[in-house]
Amino acid sequence: MAGYAGKMLKVNLDREEIVKEVTPTDLTEKYLGGAGLGAYLLYHHVPPEVKADSPENCVIVAAGPLSGTIMPCSGRLSVTVLSPVTGIFADSNSGGDFTPELKFAGYDLLMITGKAKRPVYLWIDGEKVELRDAKHLMGKDTWEVDELLRKELGDWRIKTALVGPAAQKGILYGCLVINKYRTCGKTGVGSALAQKNMLGIAVRGRKGISIHDPSSFEKQCDKILASMKSSAGYPSYSVLGTYGVSDVYQETGRMPWKNHQEAIVPQELFKNIGSDNFVKNFKVRDVACFNCPVHCSHWFEIKEGRYAGEKGEKPELVASMVAVLAGITDLGMICHYQNECNRYGIDMMECGNTLALAFEAYDRGLITLKETDGIPLEWGNIDSFEKVFEKIANFEGFGKVLGLGVKRTAEWIGKGAERFAIEVKGYGMSLVEIRNAPHWGLAFATASRGGDHLKALPFVVGNDLEMFRDLFGDQPPEELTSLLEINGKGKMVAWFENYNAAIDSLGLCKLAYKVGWIHPMDLAPALSSATGISYDFKKLLECGERICNVEKAFNARLGLTRKDDTVPVRFLEEPIAAGPRKGEHLGSVLPRMLDDYYEARGWDKETGLPTRAKLESLGLKEIADELESMGRLAKS
Amino acid sequence: MGSKVLAVDMNLCTGCRSCELRCAFKHHQECNPSHSRLRVVKFDRSGIAVPLFCLQCEEAFCQEICPTKAIQRDTKTGALTLNENKCVRCRACTMACPFLGLQILSDRKVVKCDLCEGEPYCVKYCETGALKFIEAEDAGIQRAYPLAEKFARPYLKRE
Numbered sequence: 001m002a003g004y005a006g007k008m009l010k011v012n013l014d015r016e017e018i019v020k021e022v023t024p025t026d027l028t029e030k031y032l033g034g035a036g037l038g039a040y041l042l043y044h045h046v047p048p049e050v051k052a053d054s055p056e057n058c059v060i061v062a063a064g065p066l067s068g069t070i071m072p073c074s075g076r077l078s079v080t081v082l083s084p085v086t087g088i089f090a091d092s093n094s095g096g097d098f099t100p101e102l103k104f105a106g107y108d109l110l111m112i113t114g115k116a117k118r119p120v121y122l123w124i125d126g127e128k129v130e131l132r133d134a135k136h137l138m139g140k141d142t143w144e145v146d147e148l149l150r151k152e153l154g155d156w157r158i159k160t161a162l163v164g165p166a167a168q169k170g171i172l173y174g175c176l177v178i179n180k181y182r183t184c185g186k187t188g189v190g191s192a193l194a195q196k197n198m199l200g201i202a203v204r205g206r207k208g209i210s211i212h213d214p215s216s217f218e219k220q221c222d223k224i225l226a227s228m229k230s231s232a233g234y235p236s237y238s239v240l241g242t243y244g245v246s247d248v249y250q251e252t253g254r255m256p257w258k259n260h261q262e263a264i265v266p267q268e269l270f271k272n273i274g275s276d277n278f279v280k281n282f283k284v285r286d287v288a289c290f291n292c293p294v295h296c297s298h299w300f301e302i303k304e305g306r307y308a309g310e311k312g313e314k315p316e317l318v319a320s321m322v323a324v325l326a327g328i329t330d331l332g333m334i335c336h337y338q339n340e341c342n343r344y345g346i347d348m349m350e351c352g353n354t355l356a357l358a359f360e361a362y363d364r365g366l367i368t369l370k371e372t373d374g375i376p377l378e379w380g381n382i383d384s385f386e387k388v389f390e391k392i393a394n395f396e397g398f399g400k401v402l403g404l405g406v407k408r409t410a411e412w413i414g415k416g417a418e419r420f421a422i423e424v425k426g427y428g429m430s431l432v433e434i435r436n437a438p439h440w441g442l443a444f445a446t447a448s449r450g451g452d453h454l455k456a457l458p459f460v461v462g463n464d465l466e467m468f469r470d471l472f473g474d475q476p477p478e479e480l481t482s483l484l485e486i487n488g489k490g491k492m493v494a495w496f497e498n499y500n501a502a503i504d505s506l507g508l509c510k511l512a513y514k515v516g517w518i519h520p521m522d523l524a525p526a527l528s529s530a531t532g533i534s535y536d537f538k539k540l541l542e543c544g545e546r547i548c549n550v551e552k553a554f555n556a557r558l559g560l561t562r563k564d565d566t567v568p569v570r571f572l573e574e575p576i577a578a579g580p581r582k583g584e585h586l587g588s589v590l591p592r593m594l595d596d597y598y599e600a601r602g603w604d605k606e607t608g609l610p611t612r613a614k615l616e617s618l619g620l621k622e623i624a625d626e627l628e629s630m631g632r633l634a635k636s
Numbered sequence: 637m638g639s640k641v642l643a644v645d646m647n648l649c650t651g652c653r654s655c656e657l658r659c660a661f662k663h664h665q666e667c668n669p670s671h672s673r674l675r676v677v678k679f680d681r682s683g684i685a686v687p688l689f690c691l692q693c694e695e696a697f698c699q700e701i702c703p704t705k706a707i708q709r710d711t712k713t714g715a716l717t718l719n720e721n722k723c724v725r726c727r728a729c730t731m732a733c734p735f736l737g738l739q740i741l742s743d744r745k746v747v748k749c750d751l752c753e754g755e756p757y758c759v760k761y762c763e764t765g766a767l768k769f770i771e772a773e774d775a776g777i778q779r780a781y782p783l784a785e786k787f788a789r790p791y792l793k794r795e
Contacts, residue, residue, distance in 0.1 A: 181680070206742055209666060209668065214665040218661065229763070284683060286650045287683060288652035292650075292652050293654070297650075
């Protein structure tokens with residue numbers, strides 16, 4: 001099998017049994033791999049009556065056909081599961097070099113079911129795969145465990161995916177940490193594994209991935225590499241990574257200041273956390289994921305102040321936005337927070353959203369020192385932030401509430417706290433203002449895993465007009481790429497969801513494979529020459545659409561409808577208080593964009609449910625039948 | 637004889653391992669860093685990555701120890717090349733080399749860097765220029781400027 005490794009592993013933790021199977025080629029042609037195969041397998045193995053913390057929940061860890069190949073940025077990992085936080089569809093994606101190693105070991109994916117009677121970790125050493133005792137790893141931070149495992153198993157080249165101590169203790173939004181500094185961050189995939197008593201996976205491989213037509217594949221990869229490096233966004237992104245976006249947010253009024261009460265940071269405070277300060281005083285050098293020419297990560301070292309001596313990798317935009325959410329503008333604290341979240345295995349975003357909610361509740365007097373274990377949750381108070389974070393990391397005291405996520409914390413607090421819980425479908429949002437960026441608002445509303453911008457990632461503003469004309473001829477590209485134009489955005493978001501589903505299923509990095517960085521038409525020839533299976537761009541997009549429909553069907557089966565495709569009340573009803581887009585909110589435009597979106601998707605506008613016509617056109621008749629029998633299919 | 641050598645600037649290496657991948661792909665048409673003639677070791681507590689490769693010694697331990705004289709100098713590139721047909725796979729060279737310049741593949745074949753006939757692929761695909769193919773005399777002196785810049789920084793700021 002070219003491109004693919006050809007084998008998969010089924011791990012049954014109830015019986016501590018591991019079975020090797022052949023990777024099914026009929027499925028891979030329709031779902032590609034990665035997130036796509038994950039969605040298909042989750043749909044067919046986790047029926048609606050199964051709860052997330054039940055042993056019947058299934059964790060799918062999947063590489064794509066291009067993972068580990070010379071295709072640029074081929075190191076991404078996808079994990080799919082029923083989320084312990086939301087109880088709906090979830091998948092999470094990470095950078096690093098775990099999936100290449102999985103492919104070199106000879107496997108395309110792992111399916112993990114059941115619950116072990118003792119704490120275990122999975123050790124994949126090529127042909128030899130076993131579950132090993134993990135008792136001695138419990139409670140230790142992921143950096144320590146990564147080193148312990150590599151020593152214990154006797155090879156510095158081992159790659160690890162670890163569940164941190166916070167998830168082991170019981171928080172619901174535990175992430176899966178890849179080689180210390182990358183994570184499958186969102187939706188609590190780490191917690192799902194912790195609930196199965198599985199503390200991580202270590203892998204080492206020595207085989208190669210065979211390529212169907214090596215010289216043609218090489219040409220395609222070189223072409224894509226050249227177009228990435230010459231794209232307009234490359235110079236700044238390769239130096240600043242996502243961190244550079246914070247400057248843009250401040251300029252365009254998209255900051256989540258104090259739990260999104262305001263959209264800009266007071267200017268005199270902003271320079272502490274701007275990219276200038278970061279590059280001059282914190283960044284030491286660039287670091288990259290597997291086979292990536294963008295190297296958007298940076299090694300930082302803190303020279304002075306409260307966190308002097310701290311070192312680590314890649315403070316993301318997210319980390320600085322979490323600080324902003326709590327009214328904090330200290331760059332040292334941001335870097336430290338990132339490190340701590342990686343060490344304890346905590347999703348930075350959900351933790352940030354939950355803490356911001358708590359800070360606002362405290363500010364409004366809905367909770368007092370009595371509830372917060374004596375910690376004054378005042379805006380901008382770094383001491384308090386650190387203390388309450390520790391409560392979450394150890395799942396103790398107030399941390400036992402906060403560790404359950406923003407939605408449950410709001411419910412626990414009550415007294416109207418739900419009105420400022422920044423979540424969609426039960427998961428915290430990605431820390432950005434959306435009232436002045438309608439299509440991003442739509443992306444958040446429709447994302448299958450809730451609270452998320454990455455499912456769609458609709459980078460249209462300022463994009464390549466020529467390319468947009470090529471791809472979407474029917475509407476003027478100037479209109480499509482304008483921030484405030486509503487027309488056509490529904491169709492755009494649907495298209496981007498399909499496109500990015502395909503990227504996530506191939507094992508590639510969607511931040512590097514943005515439309516405009518590469519021409520999407522170049523993808524299919526590369527995939528075809530790698531695998532020997534014939535794809536054109538239409539077929540590839542159709543795979544993406546099929547994957548999105550399976551995710552939608554999974555949620556529809558659980559009872560989600562149009563009413564769940566929405567955004568927090570704060571964005572729907574409260575106008576932005578200050579900044580370049582003062583006065584705007586999404587309430588007036590979201591319904592119209594949703595209508596357009598459902599129409600583009602071929603789903604029912606009134607209910608938001610999938611239709612038989614659309615599902616059958618994608619070869620999903622079985623799913624249409626099942627949804628119909630449950631009353632969850634749109635009535636035609 | 638070729639006067640260029642492979643050199644690395646560790647401050648520029650991002651640990652991406654494209655060099656490993658492309659080396660293996662060029663020589664074996666498959667994606668397998670285990671078949672690469674160079675290896676990248678990461679020190680992830682310090683954010684440093686170090687590529688290791690054959691240093692093409694003038695007086696080479698591997699050449700001296702080889703019982704079949706399979707390792708010979710290519711006069712055009714200056715590279716020590718391993719003749720597969722003469723190699724008996726005793727692996728003595730891999731034990732003698734202090735620099736991990738030779739590797740053993742999964743079929744016990746021994747391989748080493750041959751500088752790709754004078755146009756090293758690893759250098760071609762090193763995005764940051766951490767890996768260079770430069771005149772031997774320049775190999776060390778490349779570091780002078782960035783090093784001096786560090787000392788000069790307090791003075792440069794005043795301009």
